[in-house]
Amino acid sequence: LTRQRNITIRDVAREAGVGLGTVSRVLSESSHVRPETRQRVLEAVERLGFRPSRMAQGLARGRTQTLGVLVPFFTKHYFLEILRGVEQSAFTYDYSLIVYNVERREQALAHFDFLGKTRRVDGLIVIALSHELITEAYAEMPAFPVVGVDTRIEGAASLLPDHEKGMYLAVRHLARLGHQRIGLIDRHQDPVSEVVSQERQRGYRKACQEAGLSVPDAYQVVTEYSQKGGHSAARRLLSRRQPPSALACASDVQAIGAMRAVQERGLRVGDDVSVTGYHDVELAEYVGLTTVRVPAADMGAAAVSLLIEMFVGRPPERDMIRFSPRLVVRQSSRLAGANSSA
Amino acid sequence: LTRQRNITIRDVAREAGVGLGTVSRVLSESSHVRPETRQRVLEAVERLGFRPSRMAQGLARGRTQTLGVLVPFFTKHYFLEILRGVEQSAFTYDYSLIVYNVERREQALAHFDFLGKTRRVDGLIVIALSHELITEAYAEMPAFPVVGVDTRIEGAASLLPDHEKGMYLAVRHLARLGHQRIGLIDRHQDPVSEVVSQERQRGYRKACQEAGLSVPDAYQVVTEYSQKGGHSAARRLLSRRQPPSALACASDVQAIGAMRAVQERGLRVGDDVSVTGYHDVELAEYVGLTTVRVPAADMGAAAVSLLIEMFVGRPPERDMIRFSPRLVVRQSSRLAGANSSA
DNA sequence: TTGTAGGCGTTATCAG
DNA sequence: CTGATAACGCCTACAA
Numbered sequence: 084l085t086r087q088r089n090i091t092i093r094d095v096a097r098e099a100g101v102g103l104g105t106v107s108r109v110l111s112e113s114s115h116v117r118p119e120t121r122q123r124v125l126e127a128v129e130r131l132g133f134r135p136s137r138m139a140q141g142l143a144r145g146r147t148q149t150l151g152v153l154v155p156f157f158t159k160h161y162f163l164e165i166l167r168g169v170e171q172s173a174f175t176y177d178y179s180l181i182v183y184n185v186e187r188r189e190q191a192l193a194h195f196d197f198l199g200k201t202r203r204v205d206g207l208i209v210i211a212l213s214h215e216l217i218t219e220a221y222a223e224m225p226a227f228p229v230v231g232v233d234t235r236i237e238g239a240a241s242l243l244p245d246h247e248k249g250m251y252l253a254v255r256h257l258a259r260l261g262h263q264r265i266g267l268i269d270r271h272q273d274p275v276s277e278v279v280s281q282e283r284q285r286g287y288r289k290a291c292q293e294a295g296l297s298v299p300d301a302y303q304v305v306t307e308y309s310q311k312g313g314h315s316a317a318r319r320l321l322s323r324r325q326p327p328s329a330l331a332c333a334s335d336v337q338a339i340g341a342m343r344a345v346q347e348r349g350l351r352v353g354d355d356v357s358v359t360g361y362h363d364v365e366l367a368e369y370v371g372l373t374t375v376r377v378p379a380a381d382m383g384a385a386a387v388s389l390l391i392e393m394f395v396g397r398p399p400e401r402d403m404i405r406f407s408p409r410l411v412v413r414q415s416s417r418l419a420g421a422n423s424s425a
Numbered sequence: 426l427t428r429q430r431n432i433t434i435r436d437v438a439r440e441a442g443v444g445l446g447t448v449s450r451v452l453s454e455s456s457h458v459r460p461e462t463r464q465r466v467l468e469a470v471e472r473l474g475f476r477p478s479r480m481a482q483g484l485a486r487g488r489t490q491t492l493g494v495l496v497p498f499f500t501k502h503y504f505l506e507i508l509r510g511v512e513q514s515a516f517t518y519d520y521s522l523i524v525y526n527v528e529r530r531e532q533a534l535a536h537f538d539f540l541g542k543t544r545r546v547d548g549l550i551v552i553a554l555s556h557e558l559i560t561e562a563y564a565e566m567p568a569f570p571v572v573g574v575d576t577r578i579e580g581a582a583s584l585l586p587d588h589e590k591g592m593y594l595a596v597r598h599l600a601r602l603g604h605q606r607i608g609l610i611d612r613h614q615d616p617v618s619e620v621v622s623q624e625r626q627r628g629y630r631k632a633c634q635e636a637g638l639s640v641p642d643a644y645q646v647v648t649e650y651s652q653k654g655g656h657s658a659a660r661r662l663l664s665r666r667q668p669p670s671a672l673a674c675a676s677d678v679q680a681i682g683a684m685r686a687v688q689e690r691g692l693r694v695g696d697d698v699s700v701t702g703y704h705d706v707e708l709a710e711y712v713g714l715t716t717v718r719v720p721a722a723d724m725g726a727a728a729v730s731l732l733i734e735m736f737v738g739r740p741p742e743r744d745m746i747r748f749s750p751r752l753v754v755r756q757s758s759r760l761a762g763a764n765s766s767a
Numbered sequence: 768t769t770g771t772a773g774g775c776g777t778t779a780t781c782a783g
Numbered sequence: 784c785t786g787a788t789a790a791c792g793c794c795t796a797c798a799a
Contacts, residue, residue: 089791089792092793093792096770102769102770102771103771104769104770104771104795105769106793107794107795108769108794111793111794113794113795114795115768116769117768117769120768132542134544135792136544136545136791136793137543137545138480138483138489138545138792139775139791139794140794141793142478142481142775142777142792143775143792143793143795144793149523157512158506158509160502164500166499167526170499170524174525181491182522182523182524183512183522184509184513200474201476203479365707366711369711431775431776433775433776434776444785445776445786445787446778446779446785447784449777450784452777453777455779456784458784459785477776477777478775480776480777481776482777483777483791484777484778484791485776485791487778487791
């Protein structure tokens with residue numbers, strides 16, 4: 084099968100009776116062109132249905148008008164929400180997105196390397212991949228524009244949710260409802276990591292202190308990032324002699340596990356034990372879970388702006404920009420009730 | 426800021442002391458090269474850290490090694506699952522993905538046009554966009570390789586879930602559980618469309634007939650694709666003189682609305698009224714909803730294979746390939762109980 | 768303002 | 784088997 088010749092800028096030039104430089108100028112709206120010449124070119128473009136080849140433009144201009152995005156676990160709503168923000172913003176800047184789903188460690192490195200070195204993207208957005216992993220990969224190409232969203236990359240700019248503030252908001256909310264004993268069910272960074280960020284714990288302690296509450300170590304537990312993790316942690320906490328009347332969880336899935344533990348104990352969520360989650364996944368609304376919502380799409384959009392600023396030579400002012408989460412109050416958190424089982 | 430010169434095939438050639446044609450041959454593994462020459466080239470590549478520019482390759486080869494994907498509503502799990510399949514498969518073929526999220530009608534057309542005409546992708550995968558919309562856009566570039574996933578495109582190949590079979594499985598399941606009166610809560614094609622596919626209704630009728638059940642028209646209702654739609658439809662059906670003892674829904678969200686209606690009526694889901702959904706969203710597992718799972722990732726992966734086959738000149742054998750869903754049984758469907766409220 | 772000639776980094780063709 | 788050389792389609796000085 085013979086590949087049909089593409090319509091090129093040269094065809095347009097001939098059709099319009101001008102030189103091909105002129106066509107280029109009209110299309111890129113750079114230099115000034117006499118209105119009537121311009122008109123002729125535009126008509127020819129229209130008549131021929133011409134669209135410039137991005138490949139050729141990319142080669143000639145030295146930039147691809149494309150951004151690379153590394154997203155972990157396509158199926159997680161939170162990451163997708165970030166990606167959604169990235170997409171919208173990229174579109175308004177007339178940038179395309181090359182997207183890679185990374186579900187395994189080696190994938191991340193391979194994709195990063197590939198995108199960084201084959202010059203097919205002008206810059207790279209890395210969503211929520213572990214710090215060490217990306218920092219290591221990034222070290223090999225320090226000149227390449229990269230921004231991390233919800234992941235910190237040594238030497239590159241990062242956009243991060245302010246988890247200290249997020250947890251602070253949740254715990255302050257519980258304290259204001261009159262809860263005196265508030266447990267924290269924290270989590271590992273991600274399902275395959277042992278790392279625990281200290282931010283949420285700081286937020287928790289800060290809110291407790293402001294409310295004049297004691298924060299016994301035993302009330303702060305770290306579990307696996309899963310329903311099961313939240314479930315067993317809540318069981319343990321609730322079976323204490325002085326059980327907490329409120330549980331602040333580091334994720335919605337853990338919170339849902341915790342809610343189950345509350346119910347299994349014959350207590351009512353909200354009335355007897357308040358529970359808060361983190362992230363505001365779809366399920367959270369369904370089960371009426373009070374939670375903390377991270378401005379995921381905003382971070383994604385900001386990442387694009389930042390990257391594009393970098394292309395024009397402007398280095399970011401700060402290498403770490405924080406985004407404030409906000410509290411979403413639902414039925415799982417209520418005024419501290421009468422029954423404080425002792 | 427001065428753009429640093431890229432490492433090119435020419436640098437490698439000089440470093441290895443060969444002509445640049447040879448380097449190209451080594452890299453593309455096409456023609457035969459003497460082993461020792463080959464070795465020298467490879468070493469030079471390694472030393473310089475050279476990676477070929479995809480842009481330049483694209484221009485020269487006339488193909489971009491990139492696929493375009495149009496996916497509606499990033500946030501819907503089902504679409505993402507398809508995309509996930511696409512991504513995995515594309516990766517194994519060494520293809521990159523340019524992804525566009527389409528949330529509005531005009532976006533779809535604009536993106537389609539852009540991707541089809543700027544020669545930045547070798548082919549296009551269209552996920553679940555309305556038939557008329559895409560057919561119209563596709564008519565303008567009939568030569569461009571396109572495959573639709575869960576959407577039918579006139580003249581292009583499509584991969585479709587067999588919804589007739591899916592609904593058939595659900596209803597047969599209910600009939601085998603002993604249900605005599607089975608209601609169908611069908612839906613419009615998508616939230617912004619009035620179209621109703623006839624497939625599910627066919628599956629429903631077929632299963633009913635095989636089981637020797639009558640299928641009164643009043644038992645088949647079409648509602649909006651939402652919880653509310655399912656809820657009100659179930660209310661209506663359950664308040665009939667002869668209420669159905671089982672409800673087969675065309676989506677999980679409708680099913681969840683229906684479950685709510687069952688409970689509001691003081692009945693128990695599963696024990697008194699069985700309910701089935703469609704799609705198997707995350708929530709379905711949480712609420713124990715029996716449902717029909719569409720092989721989303723498989724369809725995505727198949728779309729990539731099909732497209733790549735088309736590149737090598739092989740037209741698809743059939744222009745419509747069906748994928749069989751399968752039943753996922755959970756607690757919301759049980760044996761028809763004693764209490765058939767009359 | 769407009770046309771022309773190089774160049775962007777590969778691949779492909781064609782002699783040698 | 785290998786080395787030049789002409790595309791690929793566009794951009795951008797430079798000259799007119």
